[in-house]
Amino acid sequence: MCSRVNRKDAIRQYKERKTPVGIYAIRCISTNTVWVDAARNLEAAKNSNWFQLGFGSHRTPSLQQEWNQHGKAAFAYEILETLPEDAHPLAVRDLLEAKRKHWIAELNARAM
DSSP states (O other): OHHHHHHHHHHHHHHHOOOOOEEEEEEETTTTEEEEEEESOHHHHHHHHHHHHHTTOOSOHHHHHHHHHHOGGGEEEEEEEEOOTTSOTTTHHHHHHHHHHHHHHHHTOEEO
16 A cells, blocks of 8 residues: 555656646757757656657758768757746747747747
8 A cells, every 4th residue: 555655756756747738849859950849847857869860750841951961979968948837838839939039039039
């Protein structure tokens, strides 16, 4: 019974955890090309992008082309900015879009 309670507690804690929301960049170190996007879960964004790139099915053709040419070792994932946890849920979409545009301009990056 004790392990069942601990398991339930662990599941509850997992579901209640806050995932970081914000802006990230993928940088090709070989060419110094940068792509910027927003994500509601920055932890999952890297895994998702690396998975798509590894299978040759990324939604951004220019990124996929550079990945195919230079390989995984030539790429870095960077979190550029996170939104505060207390950001109003209805404002998150607009905040992410504004910050995404800002970082694209700031880094002279490509949009994903």
